[in-house]
Amino acid sequence: MPAKIGVIYYSTYGHVGQLAEAVQAGLEKTGAEVKMFQIQETLSEEVLGKMYAGGSLKPKYPIITPNDLKELDGFLFGFPTRYGRAPAQVSAFFDQTGGLWASGALIGKFAGVFTSTGGQHGGQETTAYTTIPFFVHHGISFVPLGYANAGLSVLDRVEGGAPWGAATIAGGDGSRQPTETELSICTYQGEEFGKHVGTFVRGKELA
Ligand SMILES: Cc1cc2nc3c(=O)[nH]c(=O)nc-3n(C[C@H](O)[C@H](O)[C@H](O)COP(=O)(O)O)c2cc1C
Structure with missing residues (x-):
């Protein structure tokens, strides 16, 4: 069975939104079943x-519900930074997942993060880093990007992205x-994440 992976973004x-579709393209290269979701807006x-x-307020993709997470093997979460961490919309979503936490429904699943900042030093790493507690408390393994993609080592121009996850600078x-470099890093993250989760899913079937 192909791995079921959600790209879940705000x-x-x-x-x-543009990064999410580049991530989707990478995931699809791996044969994963990819589902796109958006996170509910909470501002008026x-x-x-x-x-x-x-x-x-006019989402292109379905709004994610806690139960959708149960059906997926892995999640790539994308959201812009707010003060170097995740927006309140993301917190509000995780605040609805207490029932899943209580039943351990997400234990053994995988997650990664991609983001956008206003500035070059506006908190790409801190945004991913401070999101990890959501995953840890749910028993979800965080999958970093690492440094293998050459776009992450570019020094002759300004590019977003970090070993914590792909990113742009708005x-x-x-x-x-x-x-193009930032979008290609997104696609790379999708592909690597898809391979990672796919290997786990196939291994579980053999166990
Ligand atoms: C309340 C607020 C806080 C923000 N905090 C930061 C910040 O700490 N660092 C930064 O670089 N950009 C910050 N930004 C800029 C956003 O990250 C930027 O608008 C976003 O990356 C654009 O992505 P989007 O088009 O997907 O919304 C902030 C924006 C808002 C509205």
Whole structure:
């Protein structure tokens, strides 16, 4: 059976949405069954309007529910940074997963993270790092990206991404768009994650 993997993202201005589709392309190369989800917006239309946002109120993909997690072998979570950590929308989603925690429903599953920051040093690593407690308490293994992708060692230009996970840099006004290198790192992360989870799923079938 192919591994079932969810790409689960929240995006206020669309950058992470673009990364999510590049991640999806990488996962699909591995033969995984990929499901795309978005995380429920929690801000009001009025607040989003003041932030010059609103796209998250019209999601392109189904909104993830806690029970969807049970059906998946692995999850790649994407979200922009907020003060160097995950947005409240992500916390609000995990706050609904207490029932899954109580029954140990997610033990043995896998997760990775990709993100977007406004600035080059705005917290790509801290955003992934401070998300790990959600995974640890659920018994989910965090799968890092590592440094094997050459795009992570580029020094002659500004590129997002870290061994913690793929990333883009949106710019202070959100005008910078994901570069080819950043998107290729996303695809690489999807492919590596898909192989990792797929190997586990096949191994479990043999056990
Ligand atoms: C409340 C708030 C806090 C933010 N905090 C940070 C931050 O700590 N570091 C940073 O680089 N960018 C920060 N940003 C910028 C966002 O990360 C940026 O808008 C986002 O990466 C764009 O991704 P999206 O288009 O997928 O929403 C913040 C934005 C908001 C609205």
